[in-house]
Amino acid sequence: MTFDTDYFDREKRDALRRILSAHGIERLWELRGALGWEIELDSFLPLAKRSVGSDLLYDTGSEVCWTWSGNEWLVYVSHDPAITLAGEWLVQEWTAPVIREAELKSRAI
Numbered sequence: 148m149t150f151d152t153d154y155f156d157r158e159k160r161d162a163l164r165r166i167l168s169a170h171g172i173e174r175l176w177e178l179r180g181a182l183g184w185e186i187e188l189d190s191f192l193p194l195a196k197r198s199v200g201s202d203l204l205y206d207t208g209s210e211v212c213w214t215w216s217g218n219e220w221l222v223y224v225s226h227d228p229a230i231t232l233a234g235e236w237l238v239q240e241w242t243a244p245v246i247r248e249a250e251l252k253s254r255a256i
Contacts, residue, residue, distance in 0.1 A: 148238050152194065152228040160193055163222070163232075166240045167191075175213045193222050193230055 167175075167188060177186050191213065212223040220234030232241055 148233075148241065149229050149231045152224065152230050155193065155230050163193060163241070164188060164191060166237065167220075169240075170236070172215055175215050177211060177213050179211045193224060 173188050174185055175188060175191055176183055177191075193213065210223075210225050212221055214221045220237040221231075223231040223233065225231070232238055
């Protein structure tokens with residue numbers, strides 16, 4: 148599931164953190180090119196900029212992804228600028244509020 152990065156505002160970034168946290172994810176791997184490091188979920192910033200917890204002192208490009216052990220999910224930001232959410236449970240939980248809202252609207256008509 149891919150979005151324009153402008154759509155992914157602070158509220159949506161916080162919602163993504165809550166979903167990850169609800170799955171017991173407290174740490175993530177932030178991967179940029181051939182470099183990667185472990186960060187705390189609280190410092191996860193799904194943008195092309197470096198996350199707050201990264202100790203990298205220079206830019207490594209405009210594409211980055213985040214995941215964790217098992218690789219059941221992935222958040223990817225490209226140079227397009229686009230952000231992609233991948234993984235069955237992550238996509239399902241991300242779309243659940245949207246589906247509920249659409250169902251409520253259709254009942255109101």
